[in-house]
Amino acid sequence: MTDSSNEEGLRIEIDDSVAILTLDMPSNRNAFGADVAGDYTRFLVDANTRQDVRSILIRSTGDRDFCLGGAPSKTPVAAPRNLFDYRAVSTAHIEMFKALWEVERPVVSAVQGTVAGVGWLLALLADMVVAARGSRWTHVFVKRGMIPHAGDSFYLPRIIPFHRLNEIALLGDTVTADTLSDWGIINRLVDKEEVADTAMDLARRLAEQPTRAVGLAKRHYRRSLEVDWNTMLREEMAGQAIYTTSADRNEILAAGLEKRKPVLTGD
Template identity: 30%
Template sequence: MASITFTVEQRVARITLERPSKLNAFNREMALELQEALDECAARPSIRAVYLTGAGKGFSAGQDLSEVVDPHGPGMDRILKEHYNPIVRRIFRLAKPVVAAVNGVAAGAGANLALCCDVVVAAASASFVQAFSKIGLIPDSGGTYFLPRLIGWQRASALAMLGDKVPAAEAERMGMIYKVFADDVFAEASWALAVQLGDMPTRGLALTKEALQQSFHQTFEEQLHLEDILQQQAAGTEDYREGVQAFLEKRTPVFKGQ
């Protein structure tokens, strides 16, 4: 792969966006390669968590606009359908936790790619920008879905329209992301978080992810019913049995993701 790197370590797939000279702005090649990598994550049971980050100084500056104006490029009519929507759908539906490790600026589609992940952490020097309004566009890649749910209607509306730059600490304060790490420990601390998730009961985490996603659309009673269904599935896993046995034996459980 030319535009991303993909490795597997300690049960975690490490995906790095690799266009640092462009602040990891997306072109068609990168988008399709990321889709391929996410498909690999879904297909391999030995992969139990995903760690997504960017090379160099940025996480992702969003769309490479030079591709949009290229008469031989995919054009705006194909970019969402073939590039970003397939990516965020894969992350949203992946039955494994996905950590976005935002190492620098995350702008436009790059910001919303991060926000669709299950756990979003950022370096102290990172920032988030809904840059779409600056060029007359609307937030895409799930931005209009995730932002109001994460930070509320008013903040989401203001950020989408004004395109303010949100420093990592402010993003954490308003609930946009989970946690901020100091720059000098960010790489190590964010990776440790992904490894921790990779050691946990994968099926139970996937069911948790499903329950949280469904809660946006259901009544209280419907959600209680769903929790009952998913809990029975979780209780049927090998990891549940190991977790209970380890608790009774006062030892650390060894989960297998099954």
């Protein structure tokens, strides 16, 4: 296992092909700014070509707060000079969530405590979500005098049923992970003591899958939300053709013929 940093911010560890991304900013209740968003983005972009990363686990320190949203960067940012300058305020978070949406490695989030603001995207853009019973989720933007941003208005309608999303976003009421589980948004609802182990178990299982097949499946499901039928089927066909050249696919075929368990490397 390797650890990239001991300071407050984003800690990155690799444990047997599982990349563990820990948001470790307890003094700020795990709210994070542009600098930490940039750390996420750089890792997620690189992850697609890293042989030592076959799945990703996103979590936070402590059980009080998963993430309370955005925060000022450690590096001072110049004050906006006019209305148009405000467009740049959320750029770093937009790039981060784009990278999280597009990363081809499977992602699991482990959620405990309070989730607010962009914390929703950090949790729900994972492929599988493990959450503690009773954890509190507050969309918060409207009540803070803001509108949803950082990609919220693109991603959440693709994840949360439309009328449920309106209730969450327009009223700003707090809901629990129990409610989100009832709506089909949480994969595993467990006691808080079980969140870490349950999420890691899923991440390890995903790391044992044929990595390139998983990545192409992820890409295709997301693309299907944005393109027409003909485009999607052609991309699916191209992906299938590409995957037939992978080492894991050929190992699976050989193992089937030889009646043994395949040994997958992620290639």
